[in-house]
Amino acid sequence: MKTYLAKFLTTAVTVGVVLGIAAAELKPRRPATQAFMRNKLVYSQTILEGMALEKYDLVSKNAIRLRDMTTSNLWFTVKQPDYLLQSTNYQKSVDALYMAAVDKNLERVTEAYVTVARSCVDCHRLVRLEQRRAAAGAK
């Protein structure tokens, strides 16, 4: 149990750092999009709280919130084919997280959370690339 807890804490800290990095350096074009997008941070931090305290309903509820966001118009401000691919991967990872929470399986929840965090990072990397391309084209 001790080693599991240690593993969990290491994962939690890593993921926290990764989420911080994911959020950094994206320059939102519109305040409405920014406010909307920032909700992901609140929901994913609440999921981390749910994991830490084994409150599976916190995990599942906020996984649903993350998932619902991806069907909003505000989600699709980036017009790029790879953005759709990133969105699909992300949706799958959030679905896996939800199902693990419903099954009350902490190990799977933890693993799914790491996959979700990776999706955040991957998509943001693409978005930043697009922003740089757009900026270069605008000159």
Ligand code: HEC
């Ligand atoms: C499929 C793509 C995609 C995924 C996955 C994604 N994001 Fe984003 N995120 C965006 C886009 C696009 C923006 C807005 C950038 C813009 O407006 O130019 C954004 C913006 C944000 C912002 C606001 C940044 C700011 O400047 O205030 C935060 C915070 C954020 N995302 C966190 C997350 C977290 C946490 C996750 C994972 C749980 C995540 N995102 C997953 C595409 C994504």
